[in-house]
Amino acid sequence: MIPSKQDILDAYQRVKPFVHPTPVLTSNFLNELSGASLFFKCENFQKMGAFKMRGAVNAIQCLSEGEKQKGVVTHSSGNFGQAVALAAKTLGIKAYVVMPENAPSVKKEAVEGYGAEVILCESTIQAREASSEKIIKEKGAAFLHPSNNLDVILGNATATLELLVDYPDLDVVITPVGGGGLLAGTALSVHYFGKNCNTLAGEPIQVNDAYRSLQSGRIEVNETSETIADGLRTHLGNINFPIIQKLVSEIICVEENEIINAMKLIWERMKMVVEPSSAVALAAILKQKETFRNKKIGIIISGGNVDLKNLPF
């Protein structure tokens, strides 16, 4: 039971007034290097710097009026916290963001800068969940999961909808995969709006839970979080996994140095600030060129929130 084409179109009507219609950029150099035609959908230029704005805006609007009055809560040390904060501010509702106390102060300030209330907790999943539960009970706030929420997934799907409206004859769309919310949304849009188009993903081999999940047929978890692609350390959920199982052709695992190399190529050649997670898709293309040769490939550049003082090159 996957969502319908109309579900995505409805999400797009909700999301469109509040997001940037991000540009699609190309690079002759990277086309030659890859042997394919690459179309980069630049969600790093999205509001708050990542595709996550789309899912947050859609999910908040799908709440009832009563729920909206009580606000929303999420736990995230990354882009989804900022997305919920900005989306809630934009839509005039209260947001609570649970963050680990050891999160970089720049991330905490970004969430607060968008007007959300930050609740600090210990840096464990148990503590995060307990803090979120407390807000849900005390404030009546609605919980928004960063990736395992159907309305978030449908919001995310709108990036690929825009891409396929502009470039309807893509052979492949590829994204990075972490929690699975971007990949599931992308796969849905490819399914409904593509023409003989396949969805693939790139994943750091260090945290390749999604790759292993597709192999085993059940949700696998990671033993480590040691990857530079800090947005991809999470695992799949029961809502996005069935969509990914049904609609994703292949997940390609890449090494850390391949991620850094791809990131550097995008910065140097495309003049874009992209976070390491975003470079994983290009790394996968460059690693497995034979899969992509002479194809028209859409790449979702997921975000550009990176600490300029801590670059890997």
Added chain:
Amino acid sequence: MIPSKQDILDAYQRVKPFVHPTPVLTSNFLNELSGASLFFKCENFQKMGAFKMRGAVNAIQCLSEGEKQKGVVTHSSGNFGQAVALAAKTLGIKAYVVMPENAPSVKKEAVEGYGAEVILCESTIQAREASSEKIIKEKGAAFLHPSNNLDVILGNATATLELLVDYPDLDVVITPVGGGGLLAGTALSVHYFGKNCNTLAGEPIQVNDAYRSLQSGRIEVNETSETIADGLRTHLGNINFPIIQKLVSEIICVEENEIINAMKLIWERMKMVVEPSSAVALAAILKQKETFRNKKIGIIISGGNVDLKNLPF
């Protein structure tokens, strides 16, 4: 005697097939910070990473068939060398680029990577000119000046033409000013395609020859080249200066720390790699907010060719 509207439209027909129609990006954060509405025309995403591709493509196409067969020569250690190299390669003609022997090897390799022949010389203006003269005499190559060439200026003008087609009601268009080729082209397009629109420029106070030239009414030169905005160290020429005198409202001088601050804002908030020279226009807006308050402002982001290993932040 300034060029006509039709001259710009003709240039656009020549340039259009060979350049990217670069996107225009916006940032709520920078709008709020400046108190104005800013529309960034992203020529850092242009082929070879700078607006200079437009001028080079136009100027080469304006040569006679006989001239084209003998090739083109320029002297440049910066973006124009790369632009001539790539434009010549694209158009199937030979290019010679005279570069100072102390130019960073990465820049030399970039020019060679686009297929041009690099001629090294001492790092003085005299040596550059002598080397260029030699190529002109020996090879019969046509000399292309980076900024003081009317066909280069008309090619550069096409960036602002595109911007004003998309945003016809801009109140101001602002660029950095170095050699004057971008500023003169911008001012021409604003003159013909804008509606009550003014052209302004930002310039590093360390090398504010253009500012002083507008004051004195003659072409001034710089005593120093000490600015981080390495693309803006050159001075105006006899072809672009009259256009700038006639059509540019004001040049605003900015300090080095203001340039670095503006550059960091663009990188962090807009996720774009821009070179220091490109940040000078935003620095001018932030320095002199009262000039720009509540106005719709086009900003030409001139380029993104920067050494990632040598960032000022």
